[in-house]
Amino acid sequence: MLTRALAGTVGLLAVTTRLATAAPAPSSLEGIPHFDHVVVLVEENEAESTTFGANSPAHYLNSVRTRGAFLPNYYGTGHASLSNYVTLVSGQQYNPAEAGDCLGLSLFTCAQLQTAQGGGRHLGDQLDAAHVSWKSYMDGTPAPCFHGPYMAGDSTPDPYVGGDSQQPPAYDYADRHNPFIYFPNFVGDPARCAAHQMPFTALATDVAHNALPQFAFITPDTCHDGHDNPCSNGKPGGLVSADAWLSANVPALLDYLMHHNGLLVINFDEGAADTNDVCPTCASGGLGGRTGAVLLSPRLKTGRVVNTGYDHDSLLRTIEDSFGISEHLNLAGSATPMTDAFAR
Numbered sequence: 001m002l003t004r005a006l007a008g009t010v011g012l013l014a015v016t017t018r019l020a021t022a023a024p025a026p027s028s029l030e031g032i033p034h035f036d037h038v039v040v041l042v043e044e045n046e047a048e049s050t051t052f053g054a055n056s057p058a059h060y061l062n063s064v065r066t067r068g069a070f071l072p073n074y075y076g077t078g079h080a081s082l083s084n085y086v087t088l089v090s091g092q093q094y095n096p097a098e099a100g101d102c103l104g105l106s107l108f109t110c111a112q113l114q115t116a117q118g119g120g121r122h123l124g125d126q127l128d129a130a131h132v133s134w135k136s137y138m139d140g141t142p143a144p145c146f147h148g149p150y151m152a153g154d155s156t157p158d159p160y161v162g163g164d165s166q167q168p169p170a171y172d173y174a175d176r177h178n179p180f181i182y183f184p185n186f187v188g189d190p191a192r193c194a195a196h197q198m199p200f201t202a203l204a205t206d207v208a209h210n211a212l213p214q215f216a217f218i219t220p221d222t223c224h225d226g227h228d229n230p231c232s233n234g235k236p237g238g239l240v241s242a243d244a245w246l247s248a249n250v251p252a253l254l255d256y257l258m259h260h261n262g263l264l265v266i267n268f269d270e271g272a273a274d275t276n277d278v279c280p281t282c283a284s285g286g287l288g289g290r291t292g293a294v295l296l297s298p299r300l301k302t303g304r305v306v307n308t309g310y311d312h313d314s315l316l317r318t319i320e321d322s323f324g325i326s327e328h329l330n331l332a333g334s335a336t337p338m339t340d341a342f343a344r
Contacts, residue, residue, distance in 0.1 A: 042088070295341055313330075
C-alpha cells in the first residue's frame, strides 16, 4: 500500500511539474506585470478636478477607483480628440489636421497623414507580430469594421468624423474616437479590420464565452463617453451619462478581469484647455490637460494613489511592456512606464 501510494505521489508530482513548465507566462518589461488581458476604456473631455473632485457626479467611477490605483496626474497629449486617440495606439505627436479632428477631410486623406507623421505603425501591428490577440469595441456601430467611406483619392469629408451629425445607422458613433482606422494598413485591409474592430455589443458575448482577447480597446459613443451635453436624445450628458453607462457595463467586465489576471484602465482623452496645466515629466508635456485615470486589477494594491506624472504615451509603453514588446513606438520610447503604479 505504501509503495502504491508513493508511486501515485511521484506520478502526481510529474504531472504537476509538466503543467507548471508547459506554458510559462510571457516575459514583461520594466517592472510591469504580465496580464492575460489588458482593457483600455476611454472617456471624453473632463479635467481631473471635475471627474474626481468632491462634487463629481461620477459616483460609480469614484467608487471603483478605491479598488485599484488612482493616477491623479495622468494627462492627455493634445487637443482635440483625434490626436489623443492616435497617440494612445501609436505614440505619435499630433499634426495640425488631427488637432482639428480632421474635420472637412475624408477618412482616406486623414489616414495618409499618419503614415507621413510616424511611419504608420501602431499597437495593432506590434500585437499581431507578438501573436497577442486584440480587438477594439466601438459603441454605436452596427457591424464589424464600421467607419466612414475610405477610398483612394476621395476628398469628400468624412460624414462620421463629428459624431454629432446623427448619421444613420451609427448616430452617436464618431470616427475620431476610433483610432485604428486612421492607419492605412488597417482601414485599407477590410479583412483585417473586420477581424479586429467589433460593435460594442460583441463584448458581452466574448466575456460570456471566455473569448475576451488579450488586449481590448473600448470607446463608448459620444453620449455614453461624456462628450455630448446634453445627449442627442435630450437626456443629461457629460459625466452623468458617462457614469451611468460605466455602472451598467463595467461590473461584469471588471469581475471577469479580476478573476482572469486582467487590467482595466479607465482614462479620458483630454481635459481642460489650460496652458498652465502641463506635465514636465511627460514625453508629450501633457499638452492635453490633466484628466486622471483609474487602474483596476487583482495585481494592484487597493486604494493606492500614485502621484507620478503619466500621459497616453506612458500607457502605451506600459501595454507594450506587459506583453513583452521591447519596441516602444514614437514618444512611448521616451515616456515613463507606469512602474510606480504596480510597485508592491
